[in-house]
Every structure is written in C-alpha cells, then in structure tokens.
Amino acid sequence: MTATAASTSLASGEPPINFAAHQLRAGNLAGARDDFEQMLAMLLAAVYPGARAISANPGDWGIDILLGELSGLVVIWQSKYFWPIVTRSHQGQIRESFDSAVAAAARNGYRLAQWVLCVPASMDAPTAQWWDNWRARRQRETGVQIELWHENALRNLLVKPDCAHVRRHFYDPYAAPAGVVRGPRVPLHDLRPEDDTALEHALFVRQLRAAGHAEVGAAKREYFNADLLAREIFDKRVPAELDALDEADGLVHGIWEADFNAFVARQPQDTLLPGLHASVMREIRESAAFPSVFHLGAVHRCGLMHRVVEQRRAGWVRHWREMV
Numbered sequence: 001m002t003a004t005a006a007s008t009s010l011a012s013g014e015p016p017i018n019f020a021a022h023q024l025r026a027g028n029l030a031g032a033r034d035d036f037e038q039m040l041a042m043l044l045a046a047v048y049p050g051a052r053a054i055s056a057n058p059g060d061w062g063i064d065i066l067l068g069e070l071s072g073l074v075v076i077w078q079s080k081y082f083w084p085i086v087t088r089s090h091q092g093q094i095r096e097s098f099d100s101a102v103a104a105a106a107r108n109g110y111r112l113a114q115w116v117l118c119v120p121a122s123m124d125a126p127t128a129q130w131w132d133n134w135r136a137r138r139q140r141e142t143g144v145q146i147e148l149w150h151e152n153a154l155r156n157l158l159v160k161p162d163c164a165h166v167r168r169h170f171y172d173p174y175a176a177p178a179g180v181v182r183g184p185r186v187p188l189h190d191l192r193p194e195d196d197t198a199l200e201h202a203l204f205v206r207q208l209r210a211a212g213h214a215e216v217g218a219a220k221r222e223y224f225n226a227d228l229l230a231r232e233i234f235d236k237r238v239p240a241e242l243d244a245l246d247e248a249d250g251l252v253h254g255i256w257e258a259d260f261n262a263f264v265a266r267q268p269q270d271t272l273l274p275g276l277h278a279s280v281m282r283e284i285r286e287s288a289a290f291p292s293v294f295h296l297g298a299v300h301r302c303g304l305m306h307r308v309v310e311q312r313r314a315g316w317v318r319h320w321r322e323m324v
Contacts, residue, residue, distance in 0.1 A: 017155050017171050019120030020283050022081065023258045024251065025170075029081070037079040039170045040118055041065050043154070044077060046163045051077075061108060062101030068113075075114040076101050077149075084259060084279055086123040086150075087266050091130060102142055114145040122150050171288075186229055186300055191221045199223065204309040207323060211272050211316035219306060226303025229294075244293035251290060252305040255283045256314045264318060271318045280305065 022032040022039070037053070044051040044065050054063040068074035078097045082090050098115055105112040123131060135146045158167045191199075199205055199220045208216050233241045259280050263273045284305055285298045294300075308314045315323065 016286050016288065017158055017167065018283065018286055018288070019083070019151060019154075020255060020258065020287070021171050021289070022120070023083070024254060024287075024289055027254075029083070029258065029261070032083070033079070033081040035170075036081040036120060037064055039166060040077060040079050042166045042169070043157060043163055046166055047157060047160075061104035062097060063104070068110075070108065070110045073111050073113050074105070075116070076112060077116045077118055080117060080119050082119045082121055084121055084262055085266065086119050086121050087127055088130070089266060091127065091134075094131075095134070098138065098146070102144065112142075112144050114147065116147045116149055118149045118154065120151055120154065122152070186225075186294055186296055188225055188297070188299055189228060191217075191224050195224060196220055202310055203312065203323065204306040207309050207316045207320060208277065210323065211277060212274070213277070213316075219302075222299050222303035223306035223310065224303070226300050226307055229300055229303075230307065240293055244291035247291045248294070248296070248301075248304055249308065251287065252284055252301070253308050253313060255287070256280050256305060256308065259283070260314070273316070273318055277316050 019036070022035040023029065026032045026035045041051070041053040041064075044067070048067050051065055051067045054061065054066050062078070063074075063076050064079040065077040066074055067077075078101070080090070080093065080097070094117060097117075101112060101115055131148065135148075138144070139146055157163055158171075196217070202220075202223070204223060205216050205220065208219055213219075230245060233245050259276060260273075263276045263279070267273055281302050284301050287301075290296055290301065305314075309316070309320075312321075312324075314320065317323075
C-alpha cells in the first residue's frame with residue numbers, strides 16, 4: 001500500500017485497504033483470486049448497476065464481469081490477482097485474456113466496446129512501458145478501448161460512499177469488531193548490550209545478513225520484545241491469549257509465504273530476493289488483521305515474524321532451509 005493511501009484511510013477513520021486481505025481470507029493464492037473477483041463483482045454492481053459476473057461453465061468467454069447485453073454492446077472487466085507487483089511474467093496472461101475476450105465476441109455475435117484489466121497491485125517500470133505500447137497497438141488493431149484499474153484506482157472506488165458496504169465486507173473484518181475496546185498497548189523494552197551481543201548469532205540475524213542487510217539493530221529489538229511477550233503468554237497459560245498468539249503467528253507466517261512465493265516467481269535467478277523483507281514487514285505493519293486481545297505496536301508485530309524465522313519456518317533468501 002502506498003503511504004498516501006494508508007494516510008488517507010487512517011485520516012478518515014477507516015482501516016487501510018490492503019489487498020493482501022484476500023489471501024488471508026482464502027488461505028492461499030488460488031482462493032485469493034476467486035475472493036478478489038467476488039469483490040470486483042460487488043464493487044462494479046455498486047458503481048454500475050446492472051454489471052454482473054459470468055460463471056465459467058465450462059468456459060467464461062473471456063468474461064469475468066459484464067456490463068451490457070450479450071446480444072449487443074458490452075464492457076468486460078477482467079480480474080487478475082497479480083501480487084505483490086505486476087511484472088513481465090504476467091504479460092502473457094494479459095495478452096491471452098484480451099485475445100480470448102475479442103475472439104469470443106466475434107464468435108458469439110456481440111460487440112466488445114471496452115476491456116478493463118483489474119489488478120490489486122501496480123506495474124513495475126518495464127511492465128508499465130510494455131502495457132502502454134501493447135494497449136495502444138491493440139486498441140488500433142481491434143477498435144476496443146482498453147483500460148487498467150490498478151490498486152490506487154480500486155481504492156479510490158472503494159472509499160466512495162456508494163461502495164462502503166463492499167469495503168466493509170472484504171476489508172473491515174480484519175480490524176477489531178465494533179464495540180471491542182483494546183487494552184493498553186503492550187509495553188516495549190530496550191535491548192541490553194549483552195542481549196544484543198547474544199542475538200548476533202541468532203538464526204534470524206544470520207538470515208538477514210545473508211540477504212545483504214548491513215544493519216540489524218532494529219530487528220534484534222523487535223525479536224527481543226516479541227519473544228518476551230510470547231514467553232509471558234506461555235507462562236500465564238491464559239487460553240484466549242494463547243489462541244491470539246497462535247493467530248498472530250499464523251498471520252505473519254501467511255504474509256511471508258505469499259510474498260516469498262511471489263518474489264521467487266518474479267526473481268527466478270536471484271538467491272537474495274531483494275525487497276522481500278521490506279515487503280513482508282510493510283504488510284505486517286499495515287495489517288488490520290491482528291487479534292484484538294493484544295494491542296500490538298509495529299515493533300512486536302515485526303518481532304513475531306523474526307520468531308517464525310528463528311523457529312526455522314521461514315527465511316529471507318531463496319535457500320533459507322539450508323541455513324542452520
């Protein structure tokens with residue numbers, strides 16, 4: 001999420017719209033694609049009454065969401081859950097989807113006036129340049145108007161009053177429920193010099209070093225505070241707190257897994273996966289999905305991710321499992 005989008009949401013009193021929520025709701029990327037498409041169908045019905053989803057049975061004629069009549073002129077929205085960035089690896093799917101929609105219109109006797117690609121992310125610079133050139137060329141060749149609804153365009157629609165029910169249904173469930181009052185924020189503790197020295201040999205620190213991080217002081221403090229909190233919860237054995245810790249652990253692990261898979265697919269030759277750590281931690285800081293039992297700040301949230309790495313369940317380089 002961009003800083004502008006986050007600050008706008010916070011200033012309005014609404015939870016930030018984070019499209020990673022679709023993966024948290026569904027539990028995997030395949031389910032996230034379906035969930036994102038369902039959100040688009042509701043959003044478009046709110047913006048354009050009469051817009052409707054088309055089911056694949058067995059094929060969908062290259063249509064995800066339709067406005068118009070299949071006996072005349074139509075506008076088609078194509079849903080693609082590309083995450084966390086739209087890159088060169090997605091170009092083939094975009095071309096194939098558009099060609100399928102054009103061919104189906106010609107084959108089935110209706111006219112395609114406009115085709116809109118909807119993605120929950122932004123394009124990197126090379127892909128944006130490819131898109132501009134491809135879009136101009138294909139518009140000339142087919143006469144079909146082609147548009148892109150990227151993450152910011154979708155957020156601008158979701159914050160409109162007419163679309164509030166869509167935003168609440170798909171994104172607000174990850175905030176504290178109405179009426180739930182959070183307790184005081186979990187206190188932070190400073191890292192003592194001897195603890196700082198001891199953590200230099202921790203696995204999560206070695207993973208960060210292996211990924212090219214020169215400074216790891218903040219990461220040590222994050223881990224130290226999260227580990228203190230976890231130890232205290234385990235000592236007290238309060239069921240609700242144990243369940244909440246388990247949920248928070250699963251949340252950060254799920255965010256890491258989704259981003260790790262995306263970075264590996266996008267950077268098949270790079271063992272260091274630059275940007276992975278920053279992307280994961282940004283999503284963790286922005287997530288409104290953390291259980292309301294704890295009022296966790298960003299330090300504890302990120303520290304929970306370091307605990308997952310320390311427990312050998314995640315890492316910051318491609319071959320993280322080989323580090324012991």
